[in-house]
Amino acid sequence: MRGTRHELQHAGGVLDYLSAVIKDAQATPVIETPFLLERQNGISVDVAMTWTQNVRERVTSFVNGIPTRDGGTHEQGLRDALNKSLRSYIDTHELKPKNLTLTADDLREGLIVILSLRVPDPQFQGQTKDRLTNTEVRGAVDSIVRAVFEQWLHENRSLGDAIILRAIQAARARIASKQAAATVRRKSATSTRLNLPGKLADCSSKDPGECELFLVEGDSAGGSAKQARDRKTQAILPLRGKVLNAEQATLKKVLKNEELSNVVTALGCGLGADIRLDRLRYSRIILLMDADSDGHHIATLLLTFFYRYMAPLIEHGHVFLALPPLYRIHAGKQLHWALDDADRDRILGALPPRVKPEITRFKGLGEMNPKTLFETTLDPEKRRLELVSLAEPLAAELMISDLMGKEASKRYKFIMERAEHADVLDI
Numbered sequence: 169m170r171g172t173r174h175e176l177q178h179a180g181g182v183l184d185y186l187s188a189v190i191k192d193a194q195a196t197p198v199i200e201t202p203f204l205l206e207r208q209n210g211i212s213v214d215v216a217m218t219w220t221q222n223v224r225e226r227v228t229s230f231v232n233g234i235p236t237r238d239g240g241t242h243e244q245g246l247r248d249a250l251n252k253s254l255r256s257y258i259d260t261h262e263l264k265p266k267n268l269t270l271t272a273d274d275l276r277e278g279l280i281v282i283l284s285l286r287v288p289d290p291q292f293q294g295q296t297k298d299r300l301t302n303t304e305v306r307g308a309v310d311s312i313v314r315a316v317f318e319q320w321l322h323e324n325r326s327l328g329d330a331i332i333l334r335a336i337q338a339a340r341a342r343i344a345s346k347q348a349a350a351t352v353r354r355k356s357a358t359s360t361r362l363n364l365p366g367k368l369a370d371c372s373s374k375d376p377g378e379c380e381l382f383l384v385e386g387d388s389a390g391g392s393a394k395q396a397r398d399r400k401t402q403a404i405l406p407l408r409g410k411v412l413n414a415e416q417a418t419l420k421k422v423l424k425n426e427e428l429s430n431v432v433t434a435l436g437c438g439l440g441a442d443i444r445l446d447r448l449r450y451s452r453i454i455l456l457m458d459a460d461s462d463g464h465h466i467a468t469l470l471l472t473f474f475y476r477y478m479a480p481l482i483e484h485g486h487v488f489l490a491l492p493p494l495y496r497i498h499a500g501k502q503l504h505w506a507l508d509d510a511d512r513d514r515i516l517g518a519l520p521p522r523v524k525p526e527i528t529r530f531k532g533l534g535e536m537n538p539k540t541l542f543e544t545t546l547d548p549e550k551r552r553l554e555l556v557s558l559a560e561p562l563a564a565e566l567m568i569s570d571l572m573g574k575e576a577s578k579r580y581k582f583i584m585e586r587a588e589h590a591d592v593l594d595i
Contacts, residue, residue, distance in 0.1 A: 181206070182216040182282040189228060189280055195220035198278065198334050199327045205316050211288070211305065213312050215246070217281035219334050225276045229283040231290050231300050240293070240300030242285050245309030251275060252310075253318040254331065260322070263332050263562070265569035266578065268343075270335050277338035285309070333562040340476075344419065344440050365430035369394045369404040380452035381434060382490070382546070383407055385466055388534030389541075393456065396538035396546050403450065405434055410466050414473040415572035428473055439477045445484060453487050454553065456545065458532040459494040459507065471556060472572045475564065482556050491552040492533060492545045498526040505544055507552070 180187075183204055190197065202218040229236045229243055236242070254275045258264050285305070293299040321328040364370060367390070371379050381403045384390045390406025397404055412425040419440060422428055432439050436449040455470055457463030467489060474481055481487050493505035495512045499519050506512035512527070519525060530536060536544070545551050558564055570578035 182214045182284055185228070185282045186216040186218065186280065189226065189282065190218070190220065193220070193222060193226065193280065195222045195278075195280060199330050201324070201327060203317060203320055205313060207312050207316065209308070209312050211308055211312075212286035213309060214284040215281065215313060217279060219331050220278045220280055221334075222278050222280075223338075225273075225278070226280045227283065228281070229285075231285045231287055231292075234290075234292075234297050236292075236298060236300050238293070238299035241302055241306040242283060242300050242309050245306040246281070246283055246313055247272070247276065248306070248310040249312075249314035249317060250279075253314050253321060254335070256318055257321045257328050258332060261325075261328075263329070263566065265336055265566060266573040266575045268336065268339055268569065270339050271342075274335045274338040274342065278334055329562045333565060336562075336565055341441070363433070365405065365433055367406050367430065368434050369397070370434075371398075371403045372400050376449055377451050379403065379450045380454055381405060381450040382454045382456045383431065383470060384533070385457040385463055386532070386534060389456070389458070389532065389536075392534060392536060392538050392541050393546065396542035398546070402546065403434070405430060407431075407466070410462075411469045411473065413469055413572055414476050415568060416574050419477070422473070422477065431470075431473075432478075435478075435481075437478075437481075443478060443480055445480055445486075448481075448486065451486060453481060454490050455488070456490040456492065456533065459492050459530070460532070463532075468572075472568055474556075475568055482558055485555060485557070487556040489554040489556060490545050491554060492530075492536075492541075494530060496528040496530070496540075498528075499523050 183202065186202055197218045197220050199219055202216055205213065205215040207213050227239070227243055227246070229239060231240075231242065251272050258270070264270070285300075287300075287302060287305060289302075291301045293301050321331075369390075373379050378401050380401060382393055382397070382405070384393050384404055384406050387406050387408070390404055393404045393406075407427050407430075409427075411427045412422060414422050414428070417425075423432075434449070435453065437444050437447045453474075455467045457467045471487075474487055491507055494508050495506035497504040497506060497512065497515055500523055504515045506515055516525060533541065533545075543550060571582060
């Protein structure tokens, strides 16, 4: 109708538009607060952006209110700024994982951005004006965005770390996709027992919610655990020696490793990109190792494998560390179990002065008779378990990459910085 005026306005500008695009894409942001920039320096640049769990990168751009669906020099300048800023942030805070190359696509995976420019004399390709061609705009956008974005990263470490962790996950997913052909066939929760590992002493219950799998160090401890367990709900899988370091191995090599392959088969949920938690055969996976340095090393190797190839098990609270006692302390009519030297000293310090305790140190789980192993480690009413969680994902990523990766210099540095605290070594 003539004489009627319609005004369309978003009070929040590009930030409101970004929220609408995120909602339309059904995306889950990985950072709590989007980056927002409104700046004039020869040209006017408005930017709102965030990173999400979506695989696709999505850039929506405008020049003088005209949609530039085919991008152009302004989008190239934005990508230049992001690449330089993020790499500078990584170098400054030493966040680069070893033996892993982060590409520009990895850094931008999951990115959703709204970019709006006001340019005095815009030049477009073709009559539809879908692509900006001003060569000077690329450098201008790079300069404007990079200075502000890099400062924003340093001032918001938790957000910056989350973006880098997202890029690392993208890089690992990219590498894993190349190895997809080697991924093992999924096992269902009702898989026939004939396909399960021969060493597995499975439980009789078929309800994953009440079942738990103990990964036990050695056949000796495995034998005691098999005798001590509750056969209805507790399964035992003995592991021979120290398992493969999954951080230094390809997926193909991991699957050829008998011990790790047995673990994957027993759990039944697959691994890597094909993992399906609805097919997990046990609600709790419990690492039961000797309470000494060798036991700690084996537990670390297993945790590295779970983190790298079956991370959803950790993220959803299915992985636990059993805490078997290192000492048995008889004090008169009282019996105490101590996890380590510090726990032993605490217990001894609390005893009456006249009591002369009898202290037994276990060399390994194999020394415990089945009754003792059940009372201290398997009995749900008395045992002590520690849930494995990812409170700081980026710190965990870098720790595993540095300490379990192929480059020895990081491990050497770690050892030298902490050598003075290693009072007692099991040699």
